[in-house]
Amino acid sequence: MNNKILETENVTVSFDGFKALNNLNFNMDVGELRVVIGPNGAGKTTFLDVITGKVKPTEGRVLFKGRNVKAFSEYQIARLGIGRKFQTPRIYLNLTPRENLEIACNHNKNALFTLFSRPSSAEHSKAIALLETIGLTAKSDILAGLLSHGEKQRLEIGMLVAQSPDLLLVDEPVAGLTDEETENIGNLLLALAQSHSILVIEHDMEFVRQIARKVTVLHEGSVLCEGSIEEVQNDPRVIEVYLGQQLVS
Numbered sequence: 644m645n646n647k648i649l650e651t652e653n654v655t656v657s658f659d660g661f662k663a664l665n666n667l668n669f670n671m672d673v674g675e676l677r678v679v680i681g682p683n684g685a686g687k688t689t690f691l692d693v694i695t696g697k698v699k700p701t702e703g704r705v706l707f708k709g710r711n712v713k714a715f716s717e718y719q720i721a722r723l724g725i726g727r728k729f730q731t732p733r734i735y736l737n738l739t740p741r742e743n744l745e746i747a748c749n750h751n752k753n754a755l756f757t758l759f760s761r762p763s764s765a766e767h768s769k770a771i772a773l774l775e776t777i778g779l780t781a782k783s784d785i786l787a788g789l790l791s792h793g794e795k796q797r798l799e800i801g802m803l804v805a806q807s808p809d810l811l812l813v814d815e816p817v818a819g820l821t822d823e824e825t826e827n828i829g830n831l832l833l834a835l836a837q838s839h840s841i842l843v844i845e846h847d848m849e850f851v852r853q854i855a856r857k858v859t860v861l862h863e864g865s866v867l868c869e870g871s872i873e874e875v876q877n878d879p880r881v882i883e884v885y886l887g888q889q890l891v892s
């Protein structure tokens with residue numbers, strides 16, 4: 644049986660001849676929490692784009708749960724079970740955290756329908772449980788626009804989880820956050836990792852140390868190396884590509 648949630652086989656993405664991804668081979672197991680790092684321009688965002696179908700590979704294949712996603716649109720891939728958290732939170736600022744989560748729980752209907760109908764008791768209970776998970780119970784009924792940046796990030800992660808994805812893609816969740824909020828996000832991802840497969844792109848090495856089990860280093864669109872945080876930090880190839888950048892602290 645295939646226990647891989649995600650595989651890329653020789654994936655190349657060319658933009659006018661420039662290879663943002665170059666023969667990329669990557670895989671992660673069901674239930675794994677993986678962190679992908681790499682210097683600026685390494686191809687990290689393009690990597691997420693190719694997994695979600697926003698960008699199609701020029702060559703190679705992306706397999707989700709063993710299935711080639713080539714023929715699927717971005718929307719269809721999301722419905723297959725891939726949820727993506729972008730760097731900037733995408734939440735409804737004029738609704739409360741609870742309403743945001745109820746809308747996300749109710750992803751078969753649109754936001755307007757959800758607003759003008761009462762949530763089912765299952766949706767309501769799920770939203771209440773998620774508020775607890777993301778640590779926003781005390782703020783469940785204030786406007787989401789009044790939340791701090793870190794709280795908004797946690798809310799959006801909760802909204803992703805509400806859609807029950809099999810794989811969560813999380814792009815730089817702690818950029819611009821305080822140390823305390825960074826730690827909160829780390830603890831949240833560690834808690835979610837007990838029941839989800841999660842791929843995190845991150846620059847903040849303190850945060851990577853907090854959450855990482857296995858780290859993949861991307862460089863020039865390919866995997867440079869993989870291993871524990873200690874292994875990759877001590878790898879001379881990693882030190883070389885990061886020279887002049889802030890990996891080793």
Ligand SMILES: Nc1ncnc2c1ncn2[C@@H]1O[C@H](COP(=O)(O)OP(=O)(O)OP(=O)(O)O)[C@@H](O)[C@H]1O
Nearest residue numbers: 658661662663681682683684685686687688689690
């Ligand atoms: N649509 C595009 N057209 C042309 N070049 C692109 C396009 N998208 C990305 N690139 C190039 O591909 C390379 C990889 O970009 P990507 O954004 O994936 O890197 P990254 O690792 O996410 O970088 P950063 O850490 O700076 O966000 C970069 O050199 C970028 O300029």
